Amino acid sequence: MITPEARAKPSASPPAEAPLLEIRDLRLDFLKDGHALRAVDGVSFSLNAGESICLVGESGCGKSVTALSIARLVPTPPARYAGGEIRVNGQDVLKMSPRELRAIRGGVVSYIFQEPGASLNPVFRVGSQILESLQLHRPDAATPDEVIRLLKLVGIPAPESRMRDYPHQLSGGMQQRVMIAMALASHPRLLVADEPTTALDVTIQAQIIDLLRELRRQIGMSLLLITHNLGIVGDLADRVAVMYAGQIVEYAPASELLARPLHPYTQALMNSVPKLRASGERLQAIPGSVPNLGAFPSGCRFHPRCPKAQAQCSTTAPDWLEAGPGHWVRCPFWQT
Template sequence: MTIIDNTTADVPSGPLLEVRDLHVEFHTRDGVAKAVNGVNYSVSAGETLAVLGESGSGKSVTAQAVMGILDMPPGRIPRGEIFFRGQDMLKMSNEERRLIRGQKIAMIFQDALSSLNPVLSVGYQLGEMFRVHLGLSKKEAKARSIELMDRVRIPAARERVNDYPHQFSGGMRQRIMIAMALALEPDLIIADEPTTALDVTVQAQVMDLLAELQREYHMGLILITHDLGVVADVADKIAVMYAGRIVETAPVHELYKRPAHPYTRGLLDSIPRLDQKGQELYAIKGLPPNLTRIPAGCAFNPRCPAAQDICRTEIPALLSVTERDGTELPGRGSACHFWKETIHG
């Protein structure tokens, strides 16, 4: 049994992005909120990592730390490294990081309406990418914006380039956000709940578009979501977060078949299914912990149906998961003292 080390990703050139032992805390009036407590993950080119978790599990904060858009203060990164193409971004200057943002790593936000500036036309905002990073003229930037809008299949892009965000539907706005993220063909895209604010019918279209463009440009994609339905079709691997830690990692379908952490199992059990009609829907009891007072031991222990004494005292490490006979399951890890019982029943 070894401690999972995601640095040994199975890509020859090494991972695109690698987060190592990242800690983020916020100084609040109630004390120090430990939002991220030692997260490790990596993404390679062309790979999709889904980060799954409830509100407050630290998934978005991790992403903001990677992007370098965390508000500091009150935020603070006491420990950790974020390697992008082998360089630790936390050691870079603000200016170096700013040049990476948008050009090498781009982000798609949850609510496209509030993520677009209401007083600027979408064409201007798309063109801003080219003007800020490539120094193109207004006219060139506009032409590129129209191309981009075509790329994300916005009908009549040429006529609509001067329209304002409120004149587009929710799905189109999210496509414009995707276009903005893609503008400079970044190596990595972080999508923070890109479909949460959309109708279910539009969600599928937007996810498909994102997945297609990712394949085409061979980008790394970090998909942050709380929606297990979205993850299944798109992601290659999943990291489940709870109270600022990764509690389980797995290739996507394996996670659905055999969860190795009671929290993941709880999440899967709380999905409504058609064959359950008339039965009560399962819910994980209790609430996510207050981040200023994370329970001792395993943070999930107060809500865990299988908690024992050891769970209240010892923090479980993220260990690799094996079959009953000891053969290792590649890419799988669980931070549960009783992962064997959980996965093998």
């Protein structure tokens, strides 16, 4: 399957510059007990330089493995790249040599993850960990001054003394800022932030989201943000891809998706987002759970949990429909 945008403009002239990232029909399996279980099934999206996209969906729907695939970071085995293309700056990551991959990792694409504490080495001072990242990717800039500049950039007060702290001397929010500084040390063109705020408390979450927004503005890098919380999407994303059971089911500009969610799954996700002013209103969890790998339902994978399901949903896999400009949905009943 090709990208929704490509379908919209089949014969449009190619853009002057290739997108920074273009994923086409990505398929990834996990091998288990002699079976190949498909975890990512035909995922396509693209991202231009400076743009941000958000991947949302419940736990286990394939957000992280999709994002890790961009730098071919899913270990093989147990995984196997079963098909598709991942083009970074026009070059297919799935065909790169180990040397080309090393250049992409950190150099073009940097990652930050949910648990900053788990990614920092407890026995080294945070300054030296940032310095190490600099030595790896920008040796000419590997100086204490640059470490201080990066710590300032991510909003760490008194960086001259903080750089001598060990990770455990910092709060969770400060640790996450250090992780972001390490990720930025290489001057990545794309920052992948996988649930960067989930392990933090609510006020710190808001601060980290503000920081990411400010960094995007200052540095102009692209951002791929992964979250299961649609509430933070509007703040950060230009576009949103909603994932369910290894597939994208809705794809739209962020403001459009938030104002007009069309897929029943997206609507259900929206209903499970805490609304700030609706005090007393209960959060709705989506009934049922994400199916396990290898046990995806036939037809539309969401149909057993879908309030709008019709007979055909259990037999026919829905194709992409363009419901509005740039707004794609994989549900034939989006108008009902």
